[in-house]
Amino acid sequence: MRFLVYGAGAVGGAAGALLHASGHETVLLARGAHLAAIQRQGLTLATPEDTRTLPIAAYADPAEVPHPVDAVLLAMKGNDTEAALRALAATVDPATPVACLQNGVANERAALRLFPNVYAICVAFPATHLEPGVVVAHSAPTPGILDLGRYPYGVDEVAQRIAGALRDAGFAASPRPDVMRWKYRKLLVNLSNAVDAVCVRDEATAELGELLRAEAVAVLDAAGIDHASAEEDRLRRGDTIRRQDVPGTPRGGSSSWQSLARGTGSIEADYLNGEIVLLGRLHGVATPYNEHARRVANLFARQGRPPASLPAAQWRTLLTS
Incomplete structure (x- = not known):
């Protein structure tokens, strides 16, 4: 298949590199x-097995891509999705399949406003991007799990073809008609990204993550949104993902931690914790922990503060102040 990977950061860059290396023609969109x-x-x-430099075509704008593609993989943070979709819609055939290789659950709905053929990918892929021109995949021999399905529900030939290409690239990738159940489970996992990004790591930090998830489960239940259970997720992952340090590039933290480490000035908390806050407001469930996580993560991003620098006790004090 011929892929356009829109957003060549940690996940997009590493997935694009592996697709390219497996023989699928791949074009990247990146910036700066x-x-x-x-x-x-x-x-x-860079992977635990080797480091290689690949001659992949890269552009700043989808209008620069010189030929049509079979599928677009959106891989930017959720806070950049709307602008990316507008640029994409101005240049590509509207029938082009668009697959959301992203955390959060709002990207697919945004894509469906502009494109009729949208696919959701549940991302379990430990990757890092901190240095220009370099991406790191931390699991081997299988780099990650990228299950996918048509949005909002179903599996079709395109989903099967994309899954096959991802398997060619080394991923575990299964077509799932109920992929959004799995993306909501991943959302629950990703709620602790904001805490991981801003807080000093200790037992108290882990406890904050559990508070965020418990609050979110109450919200999803009130909204009537089904999600895969923690046990289902544990069984799916098994021992497929084997996180390992890559020489010279230890796994520093979540994608949100990496945003602070790179000093990007923005963070995706509005589309992770903020999704729970939105649903809570729609369904009358208070979400003080997720709202606080969202606010503090955005504050750190705006102020350019270093990651993992706020004690968990101080995080709690700010919540009650």
Whole structure:
């Protein structure tokens, strides 16, 4: 297949590199110093097994891509999705399949406003992007699990083809008609990203993550939204993902932690914790922990504060102040 990976950060860049290496023609969309480095010297992919630099075509805008593609993989943070979709809709055939290789559950609905053929991918793929021109995949021999299905429900030939391409690239990838159940489970897991990003890591930090998830489960239950259970998730993952340090690039933290580490000035908390806050407001369930996590993560991003620098006790004090 011919892929356009829109957002060549940790997940998008590493997935694009692995698709390219497996023989699927892949084009990347990136920005800033990262784009300049890829255009100058290729994209470097580091894994626990090896490090290689791949000559992948990269552009700043979808209008620059010189040929049609079979599918677009959206891989930017949720806070950048709307702008990316507008740029994409101005240039590609509207029938082009668009697959959301993203955390959160709002991207697919946004894509469906502009594109009729939308696919959801549940991402379990430990990857890091901190240096321009370099992405790191931390699991081997299987880099991650990328199950997918048509949005809002179902599996079709395109989903089967994308899953096959992802398997060619080394991923565990199963077509799932109920993929959004799994994306809501992943959302519950990702709620602790905001705490991981801002708080010093200790037992108290882990407790905050549990509070965020308990609050969110109450919200999903009130909204009538089904989600895969923690046990289902544990069984699906099994021992497929084996996180390992890559020489010179230890796994620093979540995607939100990486946003603070790179000083991007933005973070995806509005589309993770903020999704729970929105649903809570719609269904009359209070969400003080997730609202606080959202606010503090955004504050750290705006102020350029370093990741993992706020004691968990101080996080709680700010909640009650």
